[in-house]
Amino acid sequence: MRQTIPILGLSLLALAVTPAVRGEGGSSAPSVPSTRPQTPQEMAAEVYNQGLRHRDKAWKLEEKAQAASAAERAKLEEKIRKQYENAAEEFEKATRFNPRMYQAYSDLGYVLRKLGSYQDSLAAYDRALALEPGYPQAIEYRAEAYLGLNRLEDAKQSYMQLFRGAREQADLLMAAMKRWVEERRSEPAGVDAQTLEAFAGWVAEREQMAAQTAKGSKSSW
């Protein structure tokens, strides 16, 4: 998702009510007058946006890799990794400029997970949620990190929290949990069969309940 933050808009953002307002990706930000030094928030936004650009490049390369041959995929994975590393660097810079920028912590957590640094990823998510409790993107991303670490009870609790308050993210996590089950069925990675199938049963049941409550009444008028 595009979450670029216009640099000038950040000065106005300090006056705005909601902390979660972001500019749409691709919208041009007015240039900062050269006589005025950038504020820390502006610098944070600038590097954060850079981080998002690296992340988006990684996503595009991942899509390309899905259709690539084995040899090409190996090269692309190296490029993907590089983009995520660059993104991580920018997000870390953003948090140094603005230690309260929960979006940067959340996206840092995401890219660290993609790089396989699950514990560091969790620490970043925890920081994001300490700053913005209930931030659904961070909860969902963190839950995917829990799955990577086979922390299934934590993933379940995260799902229930999202189910209560952020159904869109709950649906994304449901999809991630289903993918995790399929991956573990072919490659257990230390998860015993009983635990796996118990979790799979829980996921199936919760998916059914989600479908039951998502459905609207069928119109007959």
Add this chain to the structure above:
Amino acid sequence: MSAARRQAGRLLPPACLLLLLPLAATPAERGDDPPFEWRLPPGFPAPLVPPDNPMTAAKVELGRHLFYDRRLSGNGTQACASCHRQELAFTDGRARALGSTGEVHPRSAMSLANAAYNASLTWADPRLNRLEDQALVPMFNREPVELGLAGRKREILARFAADPDYVRRFRAAFPGDRRPVTLRNLTRALAAFQRTLLSGGSAYDRLLFFDDRSALSAAARRGLDLFFSPRLGCSDCHSGFNLSGPVVHQAAPKVPLAFHNTGLYNLGGRGLYPGRDPGLAQVTGRRRDTGRFRAPTLRNIALTAPYMHDGSVATLGEVLDHYAAGGRTLHAGPYAGDGSRSPYKSPRVGGFELSSRDKDDLLAFLASLTDHGFVTDARFADPFGGSQ
């Protein structure tokens, strides 16, 4: 990367948002009143609130007082709460409601639980979708007389204007109004109170939203599966978080409406309904809308007997028998007829096999929809302690 992730989070740039703020500001929104605390049940979306009636605590409290005040009837014998009793999930336990002058309404008083979410109001009026407007119906109806206020508007308002406590409450609810004791403000306060009547604390909710595996008995779990099964099709009409017909909320302010003929009557074999109540057809004038009514919420359904628009089905067990048969057959009497053969019956009411155990399981599930906290919550209770 999924399309859902890529498309999420498209928001206005900050500058545009700031331009919009002054246009949207009401006194409440400008911060003259603190933001209203909804205390939404977990998993429930934020209700839709019309811009001309923002929620405030003072307004809700005024509405609660008015709701229970018998001075809101012409002869001073009834209040809204007379037909909408909290202990019965805001219904009255009668087949058909009784007005202040003794006239019997053709229809049953509907539960007000989660009325804030109803896409349309009353049993069968697609035109009525604002609680502010619906409040006028029982007040001014002449056929039948309900609260009996027709022609007595000034008199009723004078009652409240003469009460210093109400004057204070109206002023607090509508600051800035030079003369706040008006009919418009009265209905706005009633609507605000009704919007707070949110019920989402049943055993089913504990399972659904908190994954409490002990919340439902084994029978109720089986009943839940039956309820949502395609074979029975209950959830075709009673669906979503409110187990009802279509709902509106902040994220879904407009939805298609739905009304259903469940095969309750089939007078003369021509699909007719008794008396002067053909349901939706009364509004549309279309014969094919005969017998169509809104599917109400099933939350607290175990408390709201008797059932259907005219209270003609006494128990939940009989309701299940009705649907299992694909419609009701009345063998004798003025309303005799085989509802399952009504030409206007919804094709969704096709009947199904229902064993004795299935029936018990469904009843157990329906009982699990009772929110005991809702029917005893002091926030919704009679502020006069029954004395007014």
